[in-house]
Amino acid sequence: MNKLTFKHHALALAAASLLVGCGGKDAIAEEPAVVVAATDAEDLALKFDATKYTTVNITVDGLAVKLRQYRIVYVAKPIKALLTQSNSTLTDANAYQTMIVSVPEDKVGDQKAALYFLVNNSGWMASAVSTTITEGKAFVSTTDTDNVGAALKAGYVFINVGTRSRGIVAEDGRWMGKAPAPVVDAKAAIRYLRLNDTLMPGSAERIVVTGTSGGGGLTAAVSASGNSADFLPFLDEIGAAGITGSGAAATSTIKDDVFAAVAYCPINNLGNADIGYEFEYSAVRSDKNTGALGGVVYSAGQQPAASTAIAAKFAAYVSSLNLKADDGSALTAQGLRDATQAFVKQEIERQIAKGTTVPAIGGNFVTTRGGPGGTTTTTLVNDWLTLSGSSTTATVAGIDYAKFVNYVAANQALKTAVAFDPVGVTGNKNATTGIWNISGETNLFGPADMRYANYSEWSWNNNAALGDGSGTDDTGLSFAQYMALSSTTLGKQIKLINPLAYLNTAADSAPYWYVRHGMVDRDTAFAMQTLLYYAIKSDASVKDLSFKLPYLVGHSGNYDVQEAFAWIKAKLDANP
Incomplete structure (x- = not known):
């Protein structure tokens, strides 16, 4: 099923039903004229509601832009967090499994727009969802540091993704962000977008995952491990879209591979x-x-x-x-x-x-x-x-x-x-x-x-x-x-967050990679980044890899926005 195109959710048999394809108990029949309505309660519960948005007014390059902003819990069984964490106070117990989708009004009906999928997780820390796209904010698309302005100017749907990771406590007192939680959550968000592809603006076939530091490592792990069955039991636990069965018997009706990875100083391959x-x-x-x-x-x-x-x-x-x-x-x-x-x-x-x-x-x-x-x-x-x-x-x-x-x-x-x-x-x-x-990062494990x-x-x-x-x-x-x-479970945890464990395997790695690590960045070894380069380069499913050690740049990201977005545009234009 990994190589099929999953735009089947465009079909509907009833107002409350979605269609699910490619295997499992809800499979579409071989004859194209015959379809079967989804009976999976979790997928039905995750149906996108286009009416639930707030309007946000911003400017991009001095011009007024009106956005629709959707706040979405992307799993059917979110793990609720304590509102008082060691380093933060939450207002929403589901904030770690929520995404904020910002869409310019003139792109609401655009089914081809790319989805700019931003993860945070600096230091592999948990990341409650947040966004800088707020009322009255001004963005500039022509600088080398404003990726938000560049993405909105390019007509992309901008998605801020919250994920669990190390250091956070659930309502029941357990450490809820242990590996592979951040990778699982990012995949669950991708699956929500695929489930609702024709109901939402943009195309889930054109997801560009991006992040810096721990977020760069998360970007690499997610982008390398597309559609791997290793994650299905974990996705099932949180009610991610497209999971049929449970535990070792879990199967998938939805993909979670992505179009491109833009990873800055990725702290990756933590086990080594x-x-x-x-x-x-x-x-x-x-x-x-x-x-x-x-x-x-x-x-x-x-x-x-x-x-x-x-x-x-x-x-x-x-x-x-x-x-x-x-x-x-x-x-x-x-x-x-x-x-x-x-x-x-x-x-x-x-x-x-x-x-x-x-x-x-x-x-x-x-x-x-x-x-x-x-x-x-x-x-x-x-x-x-x-x-x-x-x-x-x-x-x-x-x-x-x-x-x-x-x-x-x-x-x-x-x-x-x-x-x-x-x-x-x-x-x-x-x-x-x-x-x-x-x-x-020791507390990511165990x-x-x-x-x-x-x-x-x-x-x-x-x-x-x-x-x-x-x-x-x-x-x-x-x-x-x-x-x-x-x-x-330690061995599994180490593997599940390591991109090298999935590159050059049967997993569907992203075909396009843009990786940067500053020339004076000592937060991880140059050897680890160059090793990642060779692993990506040798993967037969990778079509293009842009890898550089930018001059006198330290541990940071989004300092080369014009170059990065020109690269993204070129890859999208080559795949209309």
Whole structure:
């Protein structure tokens, strides 16, 4: 069923019925003239109501635009959240499984418009739905930072999607956002759009998923795993559209693949993010660029040994993937470094061609980045990039990759070791209270009645937090032994949020990918992003991949709106 076109919901036998096709108990018969009305109560409950909207007046490029805005709970069995969370207060218990759909009035009847599907989830944190498209707001489509204005100017339906993820508590006290919750919720929202395709503006065959950081990782995971049966039991639990049967017997009558992915600095492949990070940065870590843990400076504590041990696992992991380098040889960890260096070279030469002044050896790189305290400017001497030729026709003569990595770490301090799965290990306690810090992505994993679970080998085997239910100290099992148990959900969780687990498989990966990771972004390893590049590139269903390391850009997204939207338009125009 994966390759069929699912526009069958245009047909109706009665005012309250929708049509469901391609298999299952509600299948359309082989003869095209015969149709069967949907009897699935959940699908009927998820029927789009075009009358339930609010009117929002904004301007785009100074011109008045009237929008219809729909607030939709996209599952039939939402998991209600506590209204008072640790870092926020909600007004709607369903806010994590709600989307806001904004449609210009002149696009209400447009069945071809693209759906710009924006997920949040910075740091893989849960994201209650919200939108910046509010009454009286002004947007500008011609800047490089206003993706809302660009999307509305292009005539796209703009969709803000809330999803569960780490750190949130349900009304019953359970941790409701454990993996794969964010991926499952995004898929459920996509399924709602497909179920109601002909009732809603735009085309669910033209969904462009986009997000930054954890949202970029979520974008990659959703876009890689289209129509995978692995998610059906989880979709069934929340009453997602198109699910027939339950548990291991669940089947689907609706697709959840997407047209394109626009992913900025995607924090992806979390199960291997730490080994990639230490492979990238272990050799340049120091007290100057790595913070203290538990009041102990980097060089005096457990971090150096941890970093070295974790980094040693990466080469074997890369080899196990059996990916190919550009020349057809087996991709290796060193090959990833070589490829990253080539991407840096390409970007610098692209900037020179545009007229950007790039400093020669001994000159200064100047970067700026925003943060809670305002804008930070950093000036560092170029000791890694050698140019040849004049300033307007220069080419890159050489890059000292080790010094380049050191430059990135000097531009912004590295994450401490362990970077992504740190809970209960390497002295990661509050220096005053002695309480284990809940940091990194550790609390995305484990069962719903546990606050967190270590999900990487080194952290599991070195967990020292007695009584947390995680690690060899509490289970008596090494990570390998624990992962071999059929009863554990941890292995499934790690897989279900990892795009590399679905690229180059039977899953229907998005055919179009636009991936960006800033040239001075140290929030995840360049090696992990270049690895994602090779996995996408090798997937036979991928038709186009645009991948860059933008010049002097840090951990951020939507800084190249004109380029990104020109790329989106080109792909949509090529597929009318």
